[in-house]
Amino acid sequence: MLPRLDLAAVWLAATASVASAQTYRRFGTCPSLGCVIPPDQQDFLPGQEFDIRFEVHAPKNGSEAFNNGVPDEKFTATISKDGGRPRSIADFFKIRSEPSLEKWTFSWFEDLFAEDAKTPSVVNVASKAYRRVALYEPGTYTVTLNYFSGKKTTAEWTVRPLATKKKAKNVIFFIGDGMTTNMITAARLLAHKTVNGKYQTLLSLDDFPVLGHQMTHSIDTFITDSANSASALYTGHKSTVNALGVYADTSPDPQDDPKVETIVEMLFRIWGSAWGAVSTAFIADATPIALSGHSRLRSQYGVLIDQTLNGVQNYSWTKTDGPDAYFGGGADQFIAGPGSYQGKDYYAEFAKKGYSVSLNKTSLLSAPNDKKALGIFCKNNLPVWIDRHIFPENLEINNDPTGAAKPAKDLPGLKEMTLKAVDILHNRGGKEGFFLMSEAASIDKQMHALDYDRALGDLLEMDDTIRATIEKLKKLRILDDTLIVVSADHGHGFDVFGSSDTKYAEAQEDERSKRNAIGVYQNSGLSQYTEPKPGVSYGTGANFPMNWDPRYVLAAGVGAAPDRREDFGIGATPRAPTTSRGGEAYVNDKDRPNGFVVNGTLPTSESQGVHSLTDVPVYARGPCQETFGGTYSNIDVFYKIANCLGLAHGRNVTEGAGKRHGKGKGKGRD
Ligand SMILES: *[C@@H]1O[C@H](CO)[C@@H](O)[C@H](O)[C@H]1NC(C)=O
Ligand SMILES: *[C@@H]1O[C@H](CO)[C@@H](O)[C@H](O)[C@H]1NC(C)=O
Ligand SMILES: *[C@@H]1O[C@H](CO)[C@@H](O)[C@H](O)[C@H]1NC(C)=O
Ligand SMILES: *[C@@H]1O[C@H](CO)[C@@H](O)[C@H](O)[C@H]1NC(C)=O
Ligand SMILES: *[C@@H]1O[C@H](CO)[C@@H](O)[C@H](O)[C@H]1NC(C)=O
Numbered sequence: 126m127l128p129r130l131d132l133a134a135v136w137l138a139a140t141a142s143v144a145s146a147q148t149y150r151r152f153g154t155c156p157s158l159g160c161v162i163p164p165d166q167q168d169f170l171p172g173q174e175f176d177i178r179f180e181v182h183a184p185k186n187g188s189e190a191f192n193n194g195v196p197d198e199k200f201t202a203t204i205s206k207d208g209g210r211p212r213s214i215a216d217f218f219k220i221r222s223e224p225s226l227e228k229w230t231f232s233w234f235e236d237l238f239a240e241d242a243k244t245p246s247v248v249n250v251a252s253k254a255y256r257r258v259a260l261y262e263p264g265t266y267t268v269t270l271n272y273f274s275g276k277k278t279t280a281e282w283t284v285r286p287l288a289t290k291k292k293a294k295n296v297i298f299f300i301g302d303g304m305t306t307n308m309i310t311a312a313r314l315l316a317h318k319t320v321n322g323k324y325q326t327l328l329s330l331d332d333f334p335v336l337g338h339q340m341t342h343s344i345d346t347f348i349t350d351s352a353n354s355a356s357a358l359y360t361g362h363k364s365t366v367n368a369l370g371v372y373a374d375t376s377p378d379p380q381d382d383p384k385v386e387t388i389v390e391m392l393f394r395i396w397g398s399a400w401g402a403v404s405t406a407f408i409a410d411a412t413p414i415a416l417s418g419h420s421r422l423r424s425q426y427g428v429l430i431d432q433t434l435n436g437v438q439n440y441s442w443t444k445t446d447g448p449d450a451y452f453g454g455g456a457d458q459f460i461a462g463p464g465s466y467q468g469k470d471y472y473a474e475f476a477k478k479g480y481s482v483s484l485n486k487t488s489l490l491s492a493p494n495d496k497k498a499l500g501i502f503c504k505n506n507l508p509v510w511i512d513r514h515i516f517p518e519n520l521e522i523n524n525d526p527t528g529a530a531k532p533a534k535d536l537p538g539l540k541e542m543t544l545k546a547v548d549i550l551h552n553r554g555g556k557e558g559f560f561l562m563s564e565a566a567s568i569d570k571q572m573h574a575l576d577y578d579r580a581l582g583d584l585l586e587m588d589d590t591i592r593a594t595i596e597k598l599k600k601l602r603i604l605d606d607t608l609i610v611v612s613a614d615h616g617h618g619f620d621v622f623g624s625s626d627t628k629y630a631e632a633q634e635d636e637r638s639k640r641n642a643i644g645v646y647q648n649s650g651l652s653q654y655t656e657p658k659p660g661v662s663y664g665t666g667a668n669f670p671m672n673w674d675p676r677y678v679l680a681a682g683v684g685a686a687p688d689r690r691e692d693f694g695i696g697a698t699p700r701a702p703t704t705s706r707g708g709e710a711y712v713n714d715k716d717r718p719n720g721f722v723v724n725g726t727l728p729t730s731e732s733q734g735v736h737s738l739t740d741v742p743v744y745a746r747g748p749c750q751e752t753f754g755g756t757y758s759n760i761d762v763f764y765k766i767a768n769c770l771g772l773a774h775g776r777n778v779t780e781g782a783g784k785r786h787g788k789g790k791g792k793g794r795d
C-alpha cells in the first residue's frame with residue numbers, strides 16, 4: 126500500500142522552524158511498536174476530560190520492519206488503579222460499545238541520508254480511540270496495551286490530588302511570548318533610569334512578590350513551539366510541536382488526535398465562569414487559540430476559530446459558550462473568504478451568537494460591558510508598540526479588518542484591549558469570576574526577526590499593561606480576589622553584552638573596524654535611552670524610553686540566527702534580516718547597511734531566529750501566589766492555577782453547572 130500521507134512532509138510544511146529538526150523518529154512518544162496515548166508519565170486533574178488512543182505499528186520496511194507490515198488488529202488494553210485488578214478500557218470507563226478499528230499508513234525518514242535519498246520508511250497502523258473519558262479518583266493508573274501476542278506497552282498516569290475549593294475568584298494570565306529574564310533585564314535598562322547603579326524606578330514586574338521558573342520542553346523534543354507550550358500551560362499536558370489541545374497521533378486527520386480539556390473548558394463546565402483572550406497576534410495564533418482549540422496542526426486557523434465559537438465538530442466534546450471577550454488581530458479568519466472556515470463570515474457568525482463586534486479602538490472602548498465582545502483590529506498581527514508610537518508611518522499599509530484596501534490606524538494596544546476585557550469579564554463573570562489570558566505576542570515575533578528594539582518595546586507595553594491592570598482591579602475592588610500570573614511559553618537566546626557607538630561605527634569603512642565600536646565591560650557605559658532626545662518628545666509617558674536611537678545603543682544578539690548584518694540601532698521599518706534565494710536565507714543587504722555581517726549558526730534554510738532551551742520566569746501575585754516559587758515544569762503552571770480555581774472536581778458537574786445556569790449554560794452570569 127502506498128503511504129496516504131507523508132507525515133514528515135506535513136511537519137516540514139507546517140512551520141519553517143521545524144524544517145531543521147534533524148532528529149527524526151517514527152513517533153516521538155512511542156519508542157516501541159505499541160503506542161498508548163496519552164503516553165507514559167502523564168499527569169491529570171481529577172475529572173478532566175480526555176480521549177485515549179491506542180496504535181499498533183507494523184513498519185513495512187526500514188530498520189524496524191516487522192511482521193511484513195501487517196499490524197495486530199486484535200490488540201487489547203487494560204487499566205488498573207494503584208496496582209489493583211486490570212479492567213478493559215471499555216468496562217472501566219463504562220463505554221457501551223467498543224470503538225471501531227481504524228487503519229492508516231504513514232511514513233517517516235529515519236535520518237537526513239534517508240531524506241536526501243527520498244526513501245521514507247512506511248508504517249501500517251491499527252488503532253482504536255476511546256473518546257471523552259475522565260479519571261475522578263487521585264492515584265496512579267497503569268494502562269497496558271497487549272499486542273503481537275506477547276508484546277506489552279505500559280503507561281503510568283498520575284491523577285493529582287488537588288483542590289475542589291476556589292481560592293481565587295479571577296485569574297489573569299499574562300504571557301510574554303518568547304520572553305526571558307534577559308529580555309526583561311534589557312527592557313528595564315531601556316526605560317528606567319539609574320543613578321550610580323541604583324534604579325530610580327522599576328518595572329511593574331519587579332514589584333511581584335513571588336518568582337518561579339518553568340521548564341518549557343515539549344513532550345518529545347527539548348525545544349518547543351508556542352502551540353504545545355501554550356497547551357501545556359492551559360491543560361497540564363505537554364504535546365508535540367504544532368499540536369494544541371491534543372496529544373499528537375500518527376493518523377492523517379489533524380482533527381482526530383486525542384484531545385485534552387483546557388482550563389477555560391473546565392472553568393466553564395464546573396463554575397460557569399466567564400473567559401476571555403487578548404493578543405497582539407492574529408487571534409487564531411497558537412497562544413490565544415490553544416485555550417479553545419484542539420488540533421494536531423496549529424495552522425488550521427479557520428477550523429480553530431470555529432471551534433472557539435461553536436465547539437469541536439465531529440466529536441462529542443466539552444465546550445464553552447464562546448469567549449466573553451476576544452480581542453486581537455487576524456481579520457483573515459473572520460472575513461468571508463479563503464482564510465475563514467468554510468468561507469463563512471465569522472464577524473456575522475459571532476454577531477449571531479450575541480457578540481458586539483468592534484473593528485477599531487473607538488468602537489472597542491464604547492462596546493457594552495454586558496454583552497460578549499469580539500474585537501478584530503487588523504488583518505494579521507497588530508503593528509507593534511514602536512510602530513504605533515514612534516514610527517506611525519509604518520501603519521500606512523493595507524491592513525483594514527474589513528479587508529478594504531486601506532490602512533488600519535485607530536488601533537488599540539495591549540493595554541486598551543486588556544482593560545476593556547477586564548471590564549466585560551468582571552461584569553459577565555459575576556460571582557463566578559473570570560479567566561483572562563493577555564498575550565504580548567510580538568516579543569516573540571520581533572525576536573524571530575532579530576528586531577530587538579521592537580521586541581523590547583512590546584515587552585515594555587506588557588509591563589505598562591500589567592501596571593494599569595493592577596490599578597483597574599483596585600478600582601473594581603477585586604485585586605485581592607484575583608490571581609495574576611505573568612510568564613512566557615518559551616524563550617529566545619537573547620542577551621545584551623555592551624553598547625555600541627553608532628557614530629564611530631558609521632565612520633568606519635571596513636566591517637572588522639565597525640566591530641570596534643562595541644564597548645564591553647568598563648566601556649559599556651550606561652543606558653542613554655532614558656535621557657531626553659534633543660528636540661523630540663514621543664509623549665509615550667513614564668515607563669518607556671525617552672530616546673529610542675541614542676548615539677550609544679545596546680549591543681545585543683541572539684544565540685541562534687541566520688546570516689545577517691548588525692548595527693544594533695533601531696530600524697525605521699520593521700526588520701527583515703535575510704532575503705531568500707532558492708529556498709536558502711542570505712544576508713539582506715538592505716537591512717542595517719552600515720552594519721557588519723555576522724555569520725549565522727542555523728541551517729541555511731532558516732530565515733529567522735528560533736526558540737531556545739532556557740527556562741522562563743513565572744511571576745505571581747494574589748491568592749495562591751506562594752505556590753508559584755521554585756522550579757517546575759510548564760504543566761505545573763496549569764496545576765497551580767487549576768488548584769487555585771478549585772477545578773479538581775472528582776465528579777462530572779456538567780449537569781450541576783447546567784442546572785445552575787439554566788439550560789443554555791452560562792446564562793446565570795448575565
Ligand atoms: C519503503 O517502501 C516504499 C514504497 O512502498 C519506498 O518508497 C521506500 O523507499 C521504502 N523505504 C525504505 C527505507 O526502503
Ligand atoms: C459529563 O456529563 C455530560 C452531560 O451529562 C456528558 O455529556 C459527558 O459525557 C460527561 N463526561 C464524562 C467524562 O463522563
Ligand atoms: C467533520 O466531518 C465532515 C464529514 O466527514 C468533514 O467534511 C469535515 O471536514 C469535518 N470537520 C472537521 C473540522 O474536521
Ligand atoms: C470605527 O468603527 C465604527 C463602527 O464600525 C465606525 O463607524 C467608525 O467610522 C470607525 N472609526 C474609524 C476611525 O475608523
Ligand atoms: C561569513 O561566511 C562567509 C563564508 O560563507 C565568509 O566568506 C565570511 O568571511 C564570513 N564572514 C564573517 C564576518 O565571518
